[in-house]
Amino acid sequence: MTVHFIGAGPGAADLLTLRAVHLIQRSPVCLYPGTYLDPDILTHSAPNAELIDTQHLNLDQIIAHCRRAHAEGKDVARLCSGDPSTYSAVTEQARRLDAHAIPWDVTPGVPAYAAAAAVLGAELTVPELAQSVVLTRAQARSTAMPESEALAGFARTRATLVLHLAITRVAELADELAEHYGTDCPAAVVYRASQPEQLVLRGTLATIADRVREAGLRQAAVILVGRALEPSVHCVQSHLYDPGRSRSGGE
Incomplete structure (x- = not known):
């Protein structure tokens, strides 16, 4: 057994x-x-x-x-x-x-953040915009976060940020993140990604909290923040597909 x-x-x-x-x-x-x-x-x-x-x-x-x-x-x-x-x-x-x-x-299974990114049609790591993804959560009625994992510390890296278990604090978090990412930074919320009730909200750190409030979301949603969510404003070709790159001898 x-x-x-x-x-x-x-x-x-x-x-x-x-x-x-x-x-x-x-x-x-x-x-x-x-x-x-x-x-x-x-x-x-x-x-x-x-x-x-x-x-x-x-x-x-x-x-x-x-x-x-x-x-x-x-x-x-x-x-x-x-x-x-x-x-x-x-x-x-x-x-x-x-x-x-x-x-x-x-x-293992398909993580919620991966399903959310798929729904958004977003690659979370875009050359010269973001090459790291931070998976974290907010503290509300849950266990305490380690002192070394303050949200501001992650935000200073400007990596693509994925917040779990945080939808009830989206207004407060958006204000905190805007100090590092800017109020115009793309933000998205995906509720029940891949399920029949799926809902996608897009905006910026200045607008996403209002979108969540209007939708009445309280659980089962993932928040994504970062410039990689809107790479068209600055998208370069990755080294992987650089025509001048030598492909002999491996990586």
């Missing part, structure tokens, strides 16, 4: 990996985050699978379901929205599973 932490992607049932689908199909128990997951993903489950929505369960209750499945010799598909490597709480769940000697593994 194994607990499979599975990246369920941004929501669309056809944006899972083949491995993820295979594991979901053969797991008799499926734990899924109903708040963020499109229910269509559950159509990959076996007809007789036990489906458990974890949105109202605490950590002890989730682990209790895993322990029961382990005692019954049943594999568990533990679905995570996006990719398990970010903001999935896999670490604390895995620590508890280790304490009970329950095997587990991880299957």
Whole structure:
């Protein structure tokens, strides 16, 4: 018996990996985050699978379901929205599973920021504009951010910035970021990327908060900020496709 932490992607049932689908199909128990997951993903489950929505369960209750499945010799598909490597709480769940000697593994998924970039048709790394992407979040009713990871510190780099779990503070954050990126810096919000309810808001750091307020968004949205979102004003050819570059001898 194994607990499979599975990246369920941004929501669309056809944006899972083949491995993820295979594991979901053969797991008799499926734990899924109903708040963020499109229910269509559950159509990959076996007809007789036990489906458990974890949105109202605490950590002890989730682990209790895993322990029961382990005692019954049943594999568990533990679905995570996006990719398990970010903001999935896999670490604390895995620590508890280790304490009970329950095997587990991880299957990656399509991260929310990648789905949002695809919806926007944006490459987040554009030559001479931005060659780094910062994935971070804001602190509201959540665990504290490390002191060394202040948003202003990231903003000073002017890298492409992706903010998770921050939509309720977009006005405050836009003001803070404008000090480093400028009020005219492109900003976008993608709500439930790839899902039927998908909504895309485009603007600048001066306007994006009003767009979010008008749309009434409170969760399940990714904020993207940076000049790479509008590269037409300054786009150069990358070294990769430079006709003068020698292609002999590797990179």
